[in-house]
């Protein structure tokens with residue numbers, strides 16, 4: 001059960017974060033907050049992320065506020081560490097963010 005993935009080391013995490021402005025790793029969670037022009041665009045992006053998550057079989061914690069959405073993810077199957085699965089999801093989310101008015 002679960003993906004055979006390894007936790008990333010500090011240097012590997014730094015290399016990957018350098019390609020993902022706005023994202024950070026803290027307490028073994030890869031995270032970013034997005035801001036939106038209003039509530040509905042933020043909520044629509046939640047649904048779009050949900051579709052991507054089902055496609056990848058990898059799921060973040062999504063916290064929806066009024067005009068803010070926070071994404072936080074690590075890999076449960078190896079005990080909650082940051083892996084390439086998390087960065088893969090983050091890159092996919094970045095690809096769609098602009099189209100939802102997120103910044």
Ligand SMILES: C[C@H](O)[C@H](O)[C@H]1CNC2=NC(N)=NC(=O)C2=N1
Nearest residue numbers: 057058059060073074075076077
């Ligand atoms: C059975 C299913 O593949 C696993 O439970 C998947 C689902 N989504 C997941 N999401 C995350 N973030 N970590 C996981 O280990 C994980 N495992």
